[in-house]
Amino acid sequence: MNLPDLNCAKKRTKEEIKIIYNDYSVPESMKNIGKNKKYFVKTYGCQMNVHDSENICAILEDLGYTESAEMEDADIIILNTCAIRENAHNKMFGFLGRVKHLKESKDIICGICGCMAQEENVVEQLKTKYKWVDIVFGTHNIHKLPYILESALENKRQEIEVYSIEGDIYENVPVRRDSKYKAWVNIMLGCDKFCTYCIVPYTRGKQRSRLPEDIINEVKDLVRDGYLEVTLLGQNVNAYGKDLNINYTMANLLEDVAKTGIQRVRFVTSHPWDFNDEMIDVIAKYPNIMPYIHLPLQSGSDRILKLMGRRYTKEEYLALFNKIKEKINNVAITTDIIVAFPGETEEDFKDTLDVVDTCKFDSAFTFIYSPREGTPAAKMENKLTEDEKNKRLYELNEHVNKYANEANQKYLDKIVPVLLEGPSDKEGFLMGYTDTMKLVNVECDEKYLGKIVNVKITSIKTWSMDAKIVD
Ligand code: 5AD
Numbered sequence: 001m002n003l004p005d006l007n008c009a010k011k012r013t014k015e016e017i018k019i020i021y022n023d024y025s026v027p028e029s030m031k032n033i034g035k036n037k038k039y040f041v042k043t044y045g046c047q048m049n050v051h052d053s054e055n056i057c058a059i060l061e062d063l064g065y066t067e068s069a070e071m072e073d074a075d076i077i078i079l080n081t082c083a084i085r086e087n088a089h090n091k092m093f094g095f096l097g098r099v100k101h102l103k104e105s106k107d108i109i110c111g112i113c114g115c116m117a118q119e120e121n122v123v124e125q126l127k128t129k130y131k132w133v134d135i136v137f138g139t140h141n142i143h144k145l146p147y148i149l150e151s152a153l154e155n156k157r158q159e160i161e162v163y164s165i166e167g168d169i170y171e172n173v174p175v176r177r178d179s180k181y182k183a184w185v186n187i188m189l190g191c192d193k194f195c196t197y198c199i200v201p202y203t204r205g206k207q208r209s210r211l212p213e214d215i216i217n218e219v220k221d222l223v224r225d226g227y228l229e230v231t232l233l234g235q236n237v238n239a240y241g242k243d244l245n246i247n248y249t250m251a252n253l254l255e256d257v258a259k260t261g262i263q264r265v266r267f268v269t270s271h272p273w274d275f276n277d278e279m280i281d282v283i284a285k286y287p288n289i290m291p292y293i294h295l296p297l298q299s300g301s302d303r304i305l306k307l308m309g310r311r312y313t314k315e316e317y318l319a320l321f322n323k324i325k326e327k328i329n330n331v332a333i334t335t336d337i338i339v340a341f342p343g344e345t346e347e348d349f350k351d352t353l354d355v356v357d358t359c360k361f362d363s364a365f366t367f368i369y370s371p372r373e374g375t376p377a378a379k380m381e382n383k384l385t386e387d388e389k390n391k392r393l394y395e396l397n398e399h400v401n402k403y404a405n406e407a408n409q410k411y412l413d414k415i416v417p418v419l420l421e422g423p424s425d426k427e428g429f430l431m432g433y434t435d436t437m438k439l440v441n442v443e444c445d446e447k448y449l450g451k452i453v454n455v456k457i458t459s460i461k462t463w464s465m466d467a468k469i470v471d
């Protein structure tokens with residue numbers, strides 16, 4: 001049994017990161033274990049978790065399981081968790097309640113993985129109060145799932161395998177992609193920024209970039225398989241390559257990915273600190289790099305930014321924002337903002353509103369600060385009442401929504417390209433995203449599925465737009 005340890009996760013050494021190409025296999029005894037059985041994977045959190053779940057699904061299919069649309073019909077249920085805020089905990093324990101109920105009437109296997117499995121206190125609870133959970137594994141050893149499952153089945157007891165290591169890179173882990181048209185591609189794992197509120201550097205380990213050739217080859221394979229869009233994933237993509245010491249940056253990678261001929265290139269998430277001019281120039285130069293940038297602000301107050309450990313000031317953020325707007329034609333910029341960070345005064349909060357009023361973001365994800373055990377900010381005093389926190393979030397959202405709506409209104413009657421990726425909730429419509437990441441429901445025939453088409457925007461809703469195909 002290997003248990004997570006936050007103190008151990010905090011230590012970063014100069015030890016070289018290993019890239020391991022051939023560590024995935026299925027033991028003989030497990031090859032048909034899932035025959036005539038079904039799996040259900042529930043995913044919380046960010047795109048990286050969504051992509052990890054694509055690996056988990058592929059592994060379960062290698063074991064012979066097939067996917068079930070309903071949890072109630074599954075023989076193995078895996079919960080891929082997120083640890084970024086406290087409500088993630090509530091979601092997981094709520095979900096476990098439902099699984100336990102099922103387990104009482106049927107012989108099923110339950111597994112917990114993802115970021116919460118990297119948290120000491122969570123694992124402690126699973127060990128003591130949720131002994132019926134069969135397997136617990138972390139973010140570093142998904143490819144070992146066949147062996148973890150084998151041990152649990154053989155020993156008939158809870159199997160916990162979570163490593164607080166800085167992390168290596170495992171290539172060639174199988175993947176069962178959710179979409180036939182757009183794909184997630186990890187370019188780097190972990191994070192070394194250690195923003196004081198954030199649990200990610202502990203749960204996902206040290207920043208480590210995949211080799212450029214491994215990424216480019218993956219994208220070339222996707223092009224060959226007919227994929228139209230890739231999203232390059234990392235907690236902090238602008239820092240790509242810094243740990244490789246090969247003089248190859250995110251700007252180089254973006255350029256090489258664009259040159260594969262894939263029709264759409266996206267990337268998340270950017271940190272303002274590492275966003276350099278070369279990157280902006282490359283995005284502006286290549287029409288297949290989408291004019292959409294998610295640029296987390298977190299706070300508009302220099303004092304709070306410092307306490308958060310964000311390494312930029314309000315002025316520096318605004319200068320970068322303006323440069324991006326100036327150089328990249330038709331760019332949409334979205335952001336993340338946290339309110340009620342410990343010590344945030346009314347004046348600090350007004351600074352945040354001020355940046356929102358200046359930038360008029362296309363949209364923003366807004367959060368009330370949530371203390372995460374083991375992070376530096378969790379020890380800072382926070383005097384704000386729940387009422388004050390909620391009021392700030394409400395006021396911020398009023399500003400954010402106003403500008404999001406204004407940005408959307410500009411699309412009315414415009415002709416824009418959309419990748420039609422799936423059925424819409426509305427009958428007779430398909431859904432997809434513009435190059436600037438606006439959600440559009442297009443009234444059209446099924447034959448347009450999986451195509452990038454020009455559409456004319458006919459009406460604007462709060463969170464989406466309606467459109468018609470243009471000949
Ligand atoms: N509390 C609230 N929001 C957080 N985020 C990260 N950690 C916390 C936390 N402890 C937000 C940040 C980040 C987004 C993914 O989640 O805004 O950009």
Ligand code: SF4
Nearest residue numbers: 191193194195198200
């Ligand atoms: Fe968390 Fe900061 Fe790293 Fe983003 S950059 S994952 S907010 S520590």
